[in-house]
């Protein structure tokens with residue numbers, strides 16, 4: 001039996017991309033598959049946690065025992081996460097939230113002749129930043145960062161700015177890491193420690209990440 005080191009804890013995990021509609025047929029999104037977040041949800045449940053998974057659109061099935069709440073847009077993810085954040089002991093934000101959304105959404109499909117070559121975009125709320133502001137005593141907040149260069153510097157900046165306990169930096173320019181991949185190689189940064197995880201499967205990566213979180 002897996003060690004039940006998360007028994008009695010509520011873990012809130014976010015996963016996948018968000019979709020930001022342009023019209024009823026089109027949206028802006030990104031390459032996130034949701035695999036890392038789903039692996040974390042699965043691993044946390046196995047270790048005894050009550051797991052709430054707030055997921056953007058993915059092709060993945062919900063891991064057994066996990067309560068999944070499905071959302072589409074960053075705004076919906078923001079609302080759903082904030083509704084459940086109070087009860088969470090540990091929040092792991094592995095979703096790739098779209099930073100921007102189209103300024104307005106057309107009610108009807110925009111015709112080819114009418115499509116404006118310039119989309120006007122507005123900024124989405126930063127969910128993690130807001131969670132960092134509201135963080136309760138004893139609550140652990142873990143962020144992800146998808147970076148293609150200066151991994152440690154970028155990670156340290158976000159750790160501080162978003163008031164996180166730990167950040168997992170993904171190298172998205174690696175061949176076997178990050179978006180869509182089955183494996184990952186995370187750089188973990190906390191205030192006091194830097195740890196390079198090995199290149200390994202996402203479920204094993206999830207367990208190594210949870211090991212670190214349990215030791216915080």
Ligand code: C5P
Pocket residue numbers: 074093094095096097098099124125126127128129142143144145146158
């Ligand atoms: O600043 P950056 O977007 O790189 O930070 C990534 C982290 O912030 C991830 O954990 C992601 O889930 C979270 N995030 C968020 N809301 C946003 C953008 C990012 O929660 N609008």
